[in-house]
Amino acid sequence: MANVTVFGQGNMGSAIGENFAAAGNNVAYVTETETVDALGEIVVLAVPYGAVERIISTYGEALQGKIVIDITNPVNFETFDDLVVPADSSAAAEIAQKLPESKIVKAFNTTFAATLATKQVGGVQPTTVLLAGDDAEAKKSVTAALAGSGLEFIDAGSLKRARELEAFGFLQISLAAAEKISWTAGFAIIK
Template sequence: MTNISIFGKGNMAQALQARYEEAGHTVTLIGHEADAVLGSIVILAVPYSAVEDILEKYADSLENKILVDMTNPLNFATFDDLAVPSDSSAAAEIAERVPKAKVVKAFNTNFAASLATKKVADTADTTVLLAGDDTAAKAEFTDALTGSGLTVLDVGSLKRARELESFGFLQLALAVQEKIPFTGGFALYK
């Protein structure tokens, strides 16, 4: 059993809580509480704009933790661009800020509904795309989802986070424009 901490209490955080609890783990949702004790896997289920404050407050507590960045760093002023440099990613910036954490990128290409139902558009199984540089952290992340009803696919190093963030941005843009429903999204068939 793994102790998992999720920053955020919204739809994504609640869907992940259900999946991890189904897999037999203990999950704590963290809002604006002071001095939360963090589990071995910490998930950022918050808007990208909230990450800075979390990292500042919990930097020391994140040492040797698996830190899951699931943000999509959208420029919400234009909704036409990412808010990170084109040669970087939110995950890379987070890894730079907390170098002693084991940063992985995951869940940002999934909608809350597909995590909750374990299906994309009630059709395809939900696949979580994972990127990171720490092989052991990726294996532990994947193992923690065993029994959750979700499939994990390792897409490579943390450099792939940029593509995952672009993919997440495209999916969100389509949903906001009502070209796809938030119960849908992209699915992976193997």
């Protein structure tokens, strides 16, 4: 059992938190402007990418040694036509530079909240969460904390793979925004 702090209680934060709780973990929700005394050993950044800087400036010291799950997709939400991080980087890499003492794991950014809640894509395939990170033990800790949640996981590799995960998330978001797929749909992985 882990203590999990989720920054953000929107659709994604709630769905992720509910999965951690269903797996038997203690979950606390925090807003990015709220100040709390202690953070869990797993911290989920379920906020827009633009809000991450404020969390880091407020909680930078408290995040040292923590597993920090970055779910952000750094999409330009004005145009839905680009990512707002350099092409050779990712939101996760930018966060890792600012939190060098934290264990950054990219996850949940390629799933929509509805598929996390139902644990299915298209009512047929199980929801698969892709993870990327440089700390293998941190990724194992995340998947272990979610064992029994009903979600499936694939380790996508090092944190460098966050670029591809963010591009994949961006594609899914831009298709939903253009009403080519539903916000309750998603991409399924058939094993």
